[in-house]
Amino acid sequence: MSKAANRWLYVSAALAILVIIFASTTAYYYSQSQYYSSQYQNLVNILNQKKYKISVSMGIEFPNKTIIWFNDSNVNVNTTLWQYMLSKLDGKVTYQNYTSFGACGIFVTGIMGVTDNKTWYWLIFYYVKGAKTWSMLPVGVSCYTLQDGDVLLWNYTNETGFA
Numbered sequence: 001m002s003k004a005a006n007r008w009l010y011v012s013a014a015l016a017i018l019v020i021i022f023a024s025t026t027a028y029y030y031s032q033s034q035y036y037s038s039q040y041q042n043l044v045n046i047l048n049q050k051k052y053k054i055s056v057s058m059g060i061e062f063p064n065k066t067i068i069w070f071n072d073s074n075v076n077v078n079t080t081l082w083q084y085m086l087s088k089l090d091g092k093v094t095y096q097n098y099t100s101f102g103a104c105g106i107f108v109t110g111i112m113g114v115t116d117n118k119t120w121y122w123l124i125f126y127y128v129k130g131a132k133t134w135s136m137l138p139v140g141v142s143c144y145t146l147q148d149g150d151v152l153l154w155n156y157t158n159e160t161g162f163a
Contacts, residue, residue, distance in 0.1 A: 047077045054077060054148035056151075059151075068112075080144060080146070081137075104139060108122050108141060
């Protein structure tokens with residue numbers, strides 16, 4: 001065998017070994033993610049069976065500066081903001097579901113009869129206790145899982161700033 005053929009044989013063998021290592025690592029981490037996901041779901045089920053609840057407060061600020069508060073609501077562990085909104089507002093929420101974002105594609109377009117228009121829309125904020133300030137929620141309402149002690153505020157705003 002020539003030197004060039006030997007070199008390609010070694011390179012091919014090294015690449016095959018790398019493929020095996022990467023495939024094994026990927027399979028290992030996938031199985032670990034599945035295991036911990038099932039453990040998490042089991043824990044959530046146990047907490048919900050024991051009637052463990054978390055406390056959440058949500059406000060809705062309308063254009064006339066009126067705020068309706070739903071204070072210290074007790075909800076199940078693993079409840080999303082979207083599920084909470086639908087239950088608290090008796091379904092008086094309109095929305096657009098952007099399916100290209102998967103489960104996170106729900107965009108609220110109206111709350112209790114006040115809907116978006118060309119310049120006004122709804123935004124959701126959460127209170128950052130350590131900083132004592134409000135910050136815009138970084139994910140969609142259907143992807144945000146409520147945490148114990150959350151304080152959330154819907155604000156009807158225009159494109160130039162907050163209402």
